[in-house]
Amino acid sequence: MTALLKVENLRIELTTRDGVAPVIDDLSFEMNAGETMSFVGESGCGKSMTALGIMGLLPEKVGRVASGTILFDGEDLTRVSDARMREIRGNDISMIFQEPMTSLNPVYTVGEQIAEVLRRHQGLGQRAAWEKAIALLDAVRIPNPRSRVADYPHQMSGGQRQRVMIAIALACEPKILIADEPTTALDVTVQAQIFDLLRDLGRETGTAIILITHDMGAVAEMAERMIVMYAGRKAEEGPVDQVINHPRHPYTKGLISCVPHLMANLSEERPELTEVGGIVPGLREFGRDACLFASRCDMVNDKCRNARPPEVAFKGNQASACWFAEKV
Amino acid sequence: MMNFITPLLQRTLYAVLLLIAVLVLNFSMMHLAPGDVADTISQSMGGADAETMDQIRRDYGLDQPFFIQLAKYVGNVLTFDLGYSFFYNQPVTTLIAEKLPATLLLVITSQLLALVVGVLLGVYSARNPNGIASHFVTFFALFGYAAPVFWTGILLLIAFSLKIPLFPVAGMSDVTISGGFFAKALDIARHMVLPVITLSSIFLALYSRLCRASMMEVLGSDYIRTAKAKGLSEREIVMKHALKNSLSPVVTLAGLQFSAVISGAVLVETVFSWPGLGTLALQSILARDTPTILGILFFSALVVIVGNLLTDLVLRLIDPRLRGKT
Numbered sequence: 001m002t003a004l005l006k007v008e009n010l011r012i013e014l015t016t017r018d019g020v021a022p023v024i025d026d027l028s029f030e031m032n033a034g035e036t037m038s039f040v041g042e043s044g045c046g047k048s049m050t051a052l053g054i055m056g057l058l059p060e061k062v063g064r065v066a067s068g069t070i071l072f073d074g075e076d077l078t079r080v081s082d083a084r085m086r087e088i089r090g091n092d093i094s095m096i097f098q099e100p101m102t103s104l105n106p107v108y109t110v111g112e113q114i115a116e117v118l119r120r121h122q123g124l125g126q127r128a129a130w131e132k133a134i135a136l137l138d139a140v141r142i143p144n145p146r147s148r149v150a151d152y153p154h155q156m157s158g159g160q161r162q163r164v165m166i167a168i169a170l171a172c173e174p175k176i177l178i179a180d181e182p183t184t185a186l187d188v189t190v191q192a193q194i195f196d197l198l199r200d201l202g203r204e205t206g207t208a209i210i211l212i213t214h215d216m217g218a219v220a221e222m223a224e225r226m227i228v229m230y231a232g233r234k235a236e237e238g239p240v241d242q243v244i245n246h247p248r249h250p251y252t253k254g255l256i257s258c259v260p261h262l263m264a265n266l267s268e269e270r271p272e273l274t275e276v277g278g279i280v281p282g283l284r285e286f287g288r289d290a291c292l293f294a295s296r297c298d299m300v301n302d303k304c305r306n307a308r309p310p311e312v313a314f315k316g317n318q319a320s321a322c323w324f325a326e327k328v
Numbered sequence: 329m330m331n332f333i334t335p336l337l338q339r340t341l342y343a344v345l346l347l348i349a350v351l352v353l354n355f356s357m358m359h360l361a362p363g364d365v366a367d368t369i370s371q372s373m374g375g376a377d378a379e380t381m382d383q384i385r386r387d388y389g390l391d392q393p394f395f396i397q398l399a400k401y402v403g404n405v406l407t408f409d410l411g412y413s414f415f416y417n418q419p420v421t422t423l424i425a426e427k428l429p430a431t432l433l434l435v436i437t438s439q440l441l442a443l444v445v446g447v448l449l450g451v452y453s454a455r456n457p458n459g460i461a462s463h464f465v466t467f468f469a470l471f472g473y474a475a476p477v478f479w480t481g482i483l484l485l486i487a488f489s490l491k492i493p494l495f496p497v498a499g500m501s502d503v504t505i506s507g508g509f510f511a512k513a514l515d516i517a518r519h520m521v522l523p524v525i526t527l528s529s530i531f532l533a534l535y536s537r538l539c540r541a542s543m544m545e546v547l548g549s550d551y552i553r554t555a556k557a558k559g560l561s562e563r564e565i566v567m568k569h570a571l572k573n574s575l576s577p578v579v580t581l582a583g584l585q586f587s588a589v590i591s592g593a594v595l596v597e598t599v600f601s602w603p604g605l606g607t608l609a610l611q612s613i614l615a616r617d618t619p620t621i622l623g624i625l626f627f628s629a630l631v632v633i634v635g636n637l638l639t640d641l642v643l644r645l646i647d648p649r650l651r652g653k654t
Contacts, residue, residue: 090559
């Protein structure tokens, strides 16, 4: 079976005041139909840039795909025309964003905003699209969809707005849904509901989900495979259980030990909460021939500072870009 | 629907109260100024002695206390009686009714032109912030805002009426033109071109500048990114999703500028001898024709207040978040 999405040696560059920085540096991964895959990492590690790169929505004039390919169903998205890309966006690949409060247009009803995408891609008429919008609101579990469909975004809560965003994204039953930190701005209880909804609907429609998050709990619950990103590069990749049980990269290990535990007292089950000291290097550092995690790593030696570590493969499709991957 | 209408009724009530306040203020200020109707009448008679003046004042109730005169005036105005102009020998209401359409035609056309062209220029330059059109808008905005209206008007007259005689020099219509409605309308349109361009130039500059700024802000917002992620075309994104959101500040400003348009119209009408309220205002001030001045002030206030009400209505139509709020 060929992969639904195959990203190869992707390099995305941002033009900043200090020059050109590779915010995504030589990224390769594959994704199968119906699979849920998670991207984790701190802010500024290139998770969202990867998503925007796939969507063809990199910031105009500032960001561009410098090299590499993004093969979707055999079609290279880095080479297709703008018109073809617009046909794919919202139809075959769709995306939901971090900020449900501001991601919907305040001057149109939620029904119109859902119906619009159906008219655009499915060729539905006004009436049929409106009816489908009601059905979709029902599917994302908004009560009284028939009366809520004519509501404006400001009449809804943050959780409801994110549900509307999900309805828009899944309206055309896309092959891939990219969810960029979909719950960061929401209450904890609402977060769980949104994740449940995403998982259930993803299964129903057979949509593959790319979940971008820094919530390790969500990753463990939602995803089958995960990619850990650091400073624009892939640090580690593998099946979620395997990576969480035995991380092969010091950064992954650090991220996992940052997850707070509910138990009140320290015990075997609940080790002391640690942090990954330091911060993600600035864009100026990106692209250097070195391990960019070196400044924060406790296993660091001269080799790490002078050469970029290659990817080391482990059994069970796990891989880690660390000079000491075997020892971690 | 209820939460759409109730605040509007409330607004209308406020507007009526405001109008009465304007009436009181106008009347009081005119009362403070030296000279009264008796002076106007005696002037037109070629002078009068003190006894005749007293007689005139008694006849027109000018000897009565200020508050009684004020109350009578407000009462009269509320029954649409604006008094009698002794200078023109006509009721003020008739006088204004004759001149108002010309001014409204000029003012509304200029505002619409300024709005439509301003928004189009603003949208265009927001999409190409470093293009020639964008620099042109910036330059034109500065020029249009800085140049006095009468100066722009005189320059246009010299250029397009004298040097290149494309348009008529003055007036609103050519009496020698006969023919049906269409021919007359065309004639008026020809006369309108220069005054409308003059009057709209300042506002065009303001609106295009503001629209450009608000459009650029809107184009960077999250819901525009959502629209892009839906696969909509550039045109749909700009004309449907961005434009409606970026119009609010422009419409608000247009409403606020309504009074400025009226005062601009006075200048433009004078330059182009446009037979409207502005010309009438100037003449009646020079003639110290108090009832006419008061009438014109009242109508200007009325136009501004109605303009503001309309602005409010349009804003509510554009932005659902304003509905149901007072």
